[in-house]
Amino acid sequence: MRDLGYKFKHLAIAGLALLLTACSSTPQPTVTLNTNLFSKDDLKIGVVYTSPEEKATTHIFGADCLLCYGVASALTSELDTHLETTITTDELTKMRDLVLSEYSERSKNVELIELPTSINELNDFNGELGFAKKDFRVLKENFDIDLLVVLQISRHGAYRSFSNYIPNGDPQGHVAGLLYSVDLNTNAYVQYMVINEIIQPSGEWDEPTSFPSVTTSYYQAIENGKKKIKSAI
Template sequence: MKAIKLIFVAALTVFLAACGSTPQPTVQLQKQLLNAEKRVGIYVDVINEPTTNIYGAGCLLCYGVAVAANSSLSKHLESLPTSDIESSKQILLEGYKAKTGSVEFIELTEQEFKKLKKFKGELGYAKKDFRSLKESKNIDVLVVLDIATHGAYRGYTNYIPNTDPQGYVRGLVYSVDLETNQYLQYLELDKKIVVDGEWDEPKQQFPGVTNAYYQAVEQVKETINKIFL
């Protein structure tokens, strides 16, 4: 069942990528718009367990073969704790505490997200209309940390792997002014770390991939910290 779900997600990702528009460029933190009176709410999306992320297997059958071929590595990665990557949220908390007077973590339910309408704005504005959260959450700035995928990256050409597994973290971190729905900060996170030495030794422990994954996590945390420098 899990393999079927992964195949569906991969197909959907390929379709959405083909339909994508101009990507949102990086926005450096607009520090001048933050002050002691601003109330900041930090939302951390659900961080799933790490796994092997397959890219380039161009058909559903190809993807299924790739998932099966990497099942031992995925099982190992899925056994790792998520506490290290989850600690990224503390970096955001401390960073905004140094810039504003009121910072807290907030929760958003799936239903609350569904109620948010699309925002018809140009680049530099959030795609969802977050402005209603100003009143409902009693905040002026929404900060979002979204770790979309993490664990290992492996590239394929149809059935054939064209890269060894690499340590991998991909996601987004951004902040939105809830008066205008404009980004105060926007950054894509995309870290890949090549494994040092053989990636599949010793049997089913994958120390090289594990180490590369934790290096990618540390680099992402360093990148998040640099937002406030």
């Protein structure tokens, strides 16, 4: 059985995130890409990709106490082992490459860049809705770019909902994150899109050790995420 302490730590972090979210202002709504920017022939675009901090796993939602989470984690332990040992980040890299490709269709000056620090370590920007929460403007001079595009994948693997320790349904294929673009002159979003794909497996899901139905639903979630990216750029 997996180390439950690891998941308990993530439960505490998730609880804090929920508390902070509850206390925060209105969530940033979707911003449709402002294509007027691409009328500038000399527009320079930098693309940043951030991958998940943990391997593919089952992301548990609704098991809100430590005991509940422990039971839920035990129920998903075999699936977790399968996901962590067989699912790589290759498909997520293809999502990154798709973003690069689609923006390259819009501008001839597009490059993949690597930030010297994590996005979370950048200074906060105290703007209203429609502006990035971090101050990205310093990157304009640092990288000689006008537009920053960020693909930030936060979760991948499976999604399973619980009511305390009782499952609400089967594990589902899952990928989640953000795609957003920031005008480095103003720190305003010129694009903002939430990626949250959850796909129900077809047929029986509980088929260790390969879990073919859940695995297939994971790859379908990835494909749906790609379609969403392609239609948004």
